[in-house]
Amino acid sequence: GESVGLHLPTLSVQEGDNSIINCAYSNSASDYFIWYKQESGKGPQFIIDIRSNMDKRQGQRVTVLLNKTVKHLSLQIAATQPGDSAVYFCAESNDYKLSFGAGTTVTVRA
């Protein structure tokens, strides 16, 4: 079946630097992708989404890039802040069901 995975389980970044979190997916039929942020003891929080007819989408301090050729998704966070420390999940879907990877833990160093 399909699977969504992140390249690195942990990422340490200096406060103020830009962060890049990567994700590989295996289901070429997936046409919708979402990034979630999950803080300890809380539910996943929607960050940004992108559909397969787009390559790039920007939000507030975040950018998602989609490369369908190599089935790769990335989340870029500009000027990383201490409040960005969390686990980040990418999820894929081709209908209504989301499939999640294991997540990347981002730690922001002061």
Next chain:
Amino acid sequence: GAGVSQTPSNKVTEKGKYVELRCDPISGHTALYWYRQSLGQGPEFLIYFQGTGAADDSGLPNDRFFAVRPEGSVSTLKIQRTERGDSAVYLCASSLVAGAPQYFGPGTRLLVL
């Protein structure tokens, strides 16, 4: 506005007992989903409701698990004869329609002793 709410936030029960977990979706959202998240893992799909009906329950692990959404709003996930392996965080999400962004609640942390 109010997000997805779930009660209780924590539930401790004994092996073999019955539990009910409640989800209040965002008002106006027609689609509701249940996921289960084990420690260190991403959420795994359990069941999807469109309105009052369970459109896809393929993720429910066995017949001890059942969910309802009788009026198309609040949903209850029911687990019979709980087992220690059922211990996890149970997450509820809702979306305006199927295929729209899903917004999650805070989860119910279930511990089966």
